[in-house]
Amino acid sequence: MQASAVDIRKVNKYYGPFHALKDVDLAIPPGKVTCLIGPSGSGKSTLLRCINFLEEYDSGEIRIDGQLIGYEAPGRKMSGRKLREMRRSIGMVFQQFNLWPHMTALGNVAEGLVRVRGLSKAEAQARAAEALAKVGLADKMGNHPARLSGGQQQRVAIARAIAMEPRLMLFDEPTSALDPELVGEVLNVMKTLAGEGMTMVVVTHEMGFAAHVADQVAFMEKGELVGVDSPGRILHHPEDPRIQGFLRTYHERNSF
Amino acid sequence: MEWSILEQYGPALLRGFGVTVLCWILGTIFGMALGLVIALMQRYGPRWLGWIIQAYIEVIRGTPFLVQLFVLYYGGPLVGLRLDALPAGLLGLTIYGSPYFAEIFRSGFRAVPHGQIEAARAIGMAEPTIVRRVLLPLGLVSALPALVNFSIILTKETVILSIITVPELMYQVSRMSTETFRYLEANLVLALFFWALVETISRVGRRFEARITKHLIERT
Numbered sequence: 001m002q003a004s005a006v007d008i009r010k011v012n013k014y015y016g017p018f019h020a021l022k023d024v025d026l027a028i029p030p031g032k033v034t035c036l037i038g039p040s041g042s043g044k045s046t047l048l049r050c051i052n053f054l055e056e057y058d059s060g061e062i063r064i065d066g067q068l069i070g071y072e073a074p075g076r077k078m079s080g081r082k083l084r085e086m087r088r089s090i091g092m093v094f095q096q097f098n099l100w101p102h103m104t105a106l107g108n109v110a111e112g113l114v115r116v117r118g119l120s121k122a123e124a125q126a127r128a129a130e131a132l133a134k135v136g137l138a139d140k141m142g143n144h145p146a147r148l149s150g151g152q153q154q155r156v157a158i159a160r161a162i163a164m165e166p167r168l169m170l171f172d173e174p175t176s177a178l179d180p181e182l183v184g185e186v187l188n189v190m191k192t193l194a195g196e197g198m199t200m201v202v203v204t205h206e207m208g209f210a211a212h213v214a215d216q217v218a219f220m221e222k223g224e225l226v227g228v229d230s231p232g233r234i235l236h237h238p239e240d241p242r243i244q245g246f247l248r249t250y251h252e253r254n255s256f
Numbered sequence: 257m258e259w260s261i262l263e264q265y266g267p268a269l270l271r272g273f274g275v276t277v278l279c280w281i282l283g284t285i286f287g288m289a290l291g292l293v294i295a296l297m298q299r300y301g302p303r304w305l306g307w308i309i310q311a312y313i314e315v316i317r318g319t320p321f322l323v324q325l326f327v328l329y330y331g332g333p334l335v336g337l338r339l340d341a342l343p344a345g346l347l348g349l350t351i352y353g354s355p356y357f358a359e360i361f362r363s364g365f366r367a368v369p370h371g372q373i374e375a376a377r378a379i380g381m382a383e384p385t386i387v388r389r390v391l392l393p394l395g396l397v398s399a400l401p402a403l404v405n406f407s408i409i410l411t412k413e414t415v416i417l418s419i420i421t422v423p424e425l426m427y428q429v430s431r432m433s434t435e436t437f438r439y440l441e442a443n444l445v446l447a448l449f450f451w452a453l454v455e456t457i458s459r460v461g462r463r464f465e466a467r468i469t470k471h472l473i474e475r476t
Contacts, residue, residue, distance in 0.1 A: 054374055080383070088380035098371035101472050102393050112379040115389060144471040157375075164379055 003066065005030040005168055005199040006051055011060035013046055013223075020046050021057065022223040028168075031197040032215035035204055035231070039246060043223040044203045048170050051201065052090045053083060064090065064168065088116060091161030095173040097153040099145040105132060105156045106141040109163050117164065131163035132156065135189045151182030155189055162193070169193065171202040187213075207250060211235050219243050258438055262445070265432045272428030273449050275342075279414045279424055280453070283349030284407045290350055291357025296387065298358070299365060313355040321352045321416050329420045345417035345424075352413065356406050364399025365391055397468055404461030408454050415446075425449055 006028035013021035021043050028034050036044040049055035051062055053070040062069050069086055072078050078086075099108050106128050113124035132141055135155040145153050154174055161169060171190065175183040187209050194200055194213050204210060210217050210231055217234040219226045221242050227234060238244050262269075298309050316324070325348045332339060339347065368391055376386045396403075418427035425446060433442040 052378055054378060084380040084382060086380075087378060090378070092375075092378040094371055094375060096369075096371050098369070098375035100372055100375070100390055100394075102397070111389065112381065115385050116380045146472060160375075160379070 003030075004028055004063075005065060006201070007061070007063040007066075008047070008051075009061045009063075011047070011050060011057045011062060013043075013050065013055065013057045020223050021050070024060070024220075024223075024225045026218055026225055026228060028199065028201055029215065030199050033194045033200045033202065033213050035202045035210040035214040035217045036220060037204065037207070037210060037217060037234075037246075038220035038226075041222075042220040044220045045172050047220070048172050048201060048203050051168075051170055052087050052092055053078075054092075084116075088164060089167045091164060091166035091169040093154070093157050093161055093169070093171045093174050095176050097145070097150070097157045097177070099153055099156055099160070101145050104142050104144055105137060105148065105159075108145070108156055109160045112160065112164050128159070128163055131159040134162070134192075135159045136185070149182060150178045151185045154178065154186045158186075158189055158193075162198075168199045168201070171200065171204070173203050173205065175204070175206055207235060207247075219246070221246070258441060261432070261436050261438055261441065265428070265436075265442075268428045269425065269432070269445060269449075272423060272425035275422065275424040276411075276414050276426075276449070277453065279342075279345060279349060279417060279422065280407075280411050282346050283353060283414065284410055286346065286350035287353025287410070288357045288403070290354040291359075292361050294354060294358035295361035295365065298362060300383070309358075313358060316351060316355045321348070321413055322419065324348060324352055325416060325420055341417075341420050341422045344420060345414075345422040348417070348420075349410065349413065353406070353410055357403070360399050360402045360406060361395065363402070364395035364397075367398035368394045397472060400461070400465050400468070404458065404465070407461075408457055411450065411453055411457065 004027040006026075008024055008026040008028075011021050011024045012019070024043075024047060026047075036048060038044050046055055050057045051064070051069070056070060059074070064086060067086065070078055070083065100111070103111060106125060109128035109131050110121070110124040113119045113127055114121055117124075119127070129138070129141060132138060135158055137152060137155055137159065140148060140152060140156075145156070148156065158174075174190070175186050178186065183206070187206065190200070190202070190209070191213055202209070202214070212231075214231045216228055217231045218228040219234055219238075219240070219242075226242050227238070227240050234243060235247065238247060294309055294313075298306050301309075325345070328337075328348050328351075329339070329341070329344045332344070372390055372394065373386060376390050381389070414424055415426035417424055418430060421427065429442045429446045433439045436442075
């Protein structure tokens with residue numbers, strides 16, 4: 001069997017007395033799309049944020065291509081420098097886009113190439129322009145975020161991540177803050193990325209995306225990973241009553 | 257009213273105004289710089305440093321500028337700090353303004369959405385770069401109105417420097433009043449100069465604010 005791109009083992013996370021992640025085990029296969037679904041507050045965003053150590057996990061291991069992230073050894077934190085090095089190859093897209101409002105679309109994408117990868121300004125801008133063209137925003141490069149729609153902002157955020165040439169992309173509810181008519185353009189960009197063989201972990205409420213694009217779907221509830229399987233089995237023939245309940249509520253809410 | 261005395265005292269008053277403007281500009285620049293350093297140390301420094309800074313802020317904010325200036329100018333020599341009036345005045349203004357500026361910067365930094373900092377961390381940006389490229393530019397925009405406001409307050413605190421014989425406008429006005437007994441004229445001149453200075457600062461401040469927020473406002 002091929003080695004995992006991300007290997008999550010017995011991960012626990014506490015917020016004070018609240019047990020947010022409970023002994024979570026999950027293997028993310030390389031070149032595949034893994035969707036994390038579940039009710040809000042189930043810990044899926046927390047788990048995703050632990051993968052690039054924006055959120056610190058308290059015990060267990062998360063390995064990216066075999067390398068432990070966040071810790072040198074259990075209980076001993078990794079140096080900031082090493083952590084930054086690992087983060088360079090992990091792209092992240094946020095629910096609220098989090099573009100830098102004082103920079104143009106091009107500036108947002110080029111920023112990491114100049115400040116983190118050390119490219120010259122000219123080369124960074126050329127690559128940034130390529131990344132923006134890829135998400136269909138070649139004509140909006142000079143716009144500041146305030147002059148872009150939510151869908152366009154999120155596509156700039158995706159361009160900002162892919163310009164860094166990551167090995168792994170994390171998406172934290174990338175379409176949840178968007179007006180419904182803008183969801184499609186963002187999902188299409190993500191589908192293209194998936195088609196190119198990018199390893200992706202996506203926290204989402206878009207069951208359609210999970211059903212059609214994901215290679216595996218993981219269901220979480222109350223900090224526990226309840227089940228991982230193919231989208232067909234999780235979404236259409238779930239065995240666990242908790243998954244059945246979640247999907248029933250989802251279908252009821254989305255039927256009219 | 258007897259305005260003819262202005263012929264005699266005009267040059268001195270103008271010189272005094274020049275010194276006032278100089279004190280204000282340097283006091284504001286140094287005070288802001290110290291305030292910025294304090295705000296950054298509070299945000300990134302260890303906890304014990306934060307406590308020391310908090311104590312400093314409380315002491316400086318809790319005492320009158322006049323008293324601080326006396327302590328610095330007349331108490332300084334007791335501990336080997338012998339300063340001429342002007343440098344003492346500038347140091348005094350810097351210290352007096354720094355905690356207010358620090359608090360303004362702190363609240364400006366707090367107004368920067370955490371997600372924009374996280375986005376920078378997520379691509380592997382180092383913390384000093386994040387400060388320079390994200391925290392400062394965005395924090396300064398939120399802090400600007402309060403910064404301008406406090407610099408205007410500082411213009412009027414410069415008159416206190418006359419107490420330690422800094423030859424600024426108030427000092428010249430006092431001299432003119434005691435020598436000629438023309439208190440009203442002298443103080444009207446003082447008021448006029450300050451009004452002109454403050455008006456200029458607030459206009460420049462507003463224009464600057466409009467310019468740097470141009471791209472941040474949603475216009476769809």
